[in-house]
Amino acid sequence: MHYLDNLLLNTDSYKASHWLQYPPRTDATFFYVESRGGVYDRTLFFGLQTILKEYLGRPVTHAHVDEARDLFAAHGEPFNEAGWRRVVDRHEGRLPLRIRAVAEGSVVPTHQALVTIESTDPDAFWVPSYIETLLLRLWYPVTVATVSWHARQTLRQFLERTSDDVEAQLPFKLHDFGARGVSSAESAAIGGLSHLVNFLGTDTVAGLLAARAYYHEPMAGFSIPAAEHSTITAWGRDREVDAYRNMLRQFARPGSIVAVVSDSYDIFKAVSEHWGQTLRDEVIESGATVVIRPDSGDPADVVHQCLQRLDEAFGHVVNGKGFKVLNHVRVIQGDGIDPTSLRAILERITSAGYATDNLAFGMGGALLQRLDRDTQKFALKCSAARVDGCWIDVYKEPVTDKGKTSKRGRMTLARNAATGHYRTVPLADEAVSLDVADAPAGYEDAMVTVWENGTLLRDWTLAQVRERAAAERL
Known part of the structure; x- marks a missing residue:
């Protein structure tokens, strides 16, 4: 096994302990990715498909769990061995996640949700947080x-x-x-x-x-x-x-x-x-x-x-x-x-x-090379959790930096077909996408489900991505 091939080790050390830190009876979480501003006032969304195919496309195995268990034990971190073994046994090693995103090649203003990630197995509500480190590297291709x-x-x-x-x-x-x-x-x-x-x-x-x-x-x-x-x-x-x-x-x-x-x-x-x-x-x-x-x-x-x-x-x-x-x-x-x-x-x-x-x-x-995550101030944050069967808003609002205030609730990105204007809008509880009745007038859901429970549902070609990007002008 190549030393970087274990998905369970493609994370930050402190992530190994986070499954113990959520409120009791949490059974679902919802995260999103956005550019919180930066050098440019809009970003060209691209590269999620690379991450999904390269890293999430390979199932987790019991050998991966063994390696991660031993490393974190020596490293000084608790590790959810039982939880990961359930993922291997129940889901054949495929992560129980739903990932939705705007179409690659879209040019979207900053301060809008570009990707959402949510858990699909109540026993694996902690998985979206675990892969934050990996998914947030999306900042680089974007x-x-x-x-x-x-x-x-x-x-x-x-x-x-x-x-x-x-x-x-x-x-x-x-x-x-x-x-x-x-x-x-x-x-x-x-x-x-x-x-x-x-x-x-x-x-x-x-x-x-x-x-x-x-x-x-x-x-x-x-x-x-x-x-x-x-x-x-x-x-x-x-x-x-x-x-x-x-x-x-x-x-x-x-x-x-x-x-x-x-x-x-x-x-x-x-x-x-x-x-x-x-x-x-x-x-x-x-x-x-x-x-x-x-x-x-x-x-x-x-x-x-x-x-x-x-x-x-x-x-x-x-x-x-x-x-x-x-x-x-x-x-x-x-x-x-x-x-x-x-x-x-x-x-x-x-x-x-x-x-x-x-x-x-x-x-x-x-x-x-002369850029970093702060060039466009990329962040991946939790915005909702289901506790005791009810969805609650999860957000941060630091008094010392209002620019780091995060979004609340389950959400999607909507687009006005006539004007091309984008808005991040709420999703109804348990809804996967934006219902027409809930959409602002003239808006439709701009996100599609690209990944669900180990399956890639949208497989863009570079030709399609190029066509979208070329259609956008300043």
Whole structure:
């Protein structure tokens, strides 16, 4: 057994004791997940299916219970061995839970319930709390998808302002460079996949594998041949131009795209002399589009200077919106890119009269790693418990931080079909979903049951998720 494969150990230590802490005669609990605000005022919901398939899809066994019992005994925590053995014997190791959620790919304002989790076996009312640690890691794919989605909105705005061809270009404008900067292979897979909800460009191979494994997508993203510093500097400073020429001869074909990092020594000399003079005719004759990659300095200033120098060498055409589009060459900026610098670069080059067509971006740490649970203030909280046969509200309301006040009661997320507005609304006692008679006028239940008692009931494809996300605009 792999040491991380035991679901009973995929929790926090103190969770092992919580089954003893609820009021006597508790026989059901209800939890929910929300973003309590944060950097963005809305989030793109994505990634629950990955967690359900990877972690809840494998039944708990008596061997898992044995291992957890022994570990917690040595660790100093009580452990509900009898309760877990009932789950194994009564439910064949499938967790007695109902999980409902908004459809993946939906863009929902903050402060709304996104997921609800409730127990379905009175003897296992404590199970939703036990898996909080695991389920709350949903914050990561949602936050990456949200950062990526907002970057897509920015890029769309500038394309619509400066380009004749928005829809064909947009999916390839932000490339995922983040695999080497994350904390684990799993982070690369989940984060890389989350970016692919919004874009088609990636160098994070693990994200492709996750799309195939969890969302039925045989090939979720694409890349091109590209140089790194070692493949350029291995030729030596005196033969820098030979390194660039080799890239052309290896990869430049009519209609192809090849990217070449060009700042190992002097980006401005490389652009103006090596690319703009020595190799100019070879670039044109190849029929390829050569993408020059700066990798240091002030991003907005360096990109602007590179475009100007490439313009001097290769010229441009003026598109239907009056902006310049370079001939034969483009620029990709992958150093120092985050949502703020991306917008600053686009503002700078737009002011200089250059179309967004001329640029692509790579984002690494700011896309997959420079974020945490508090970026969107994610929380998973208990909101109701059934004690002595009656549902009671469960909530917190700390006097020192009203922002941490939690929701009360059983609930679902409702959506107004006409306006697209979302509201978290109460559920009647024992109701699974929102009854039409109880719904606010014009609203319908926006949540569906995705998981119940060990069975996945909704199995979204990445194509479906992408369609929902693309339909949403700022």
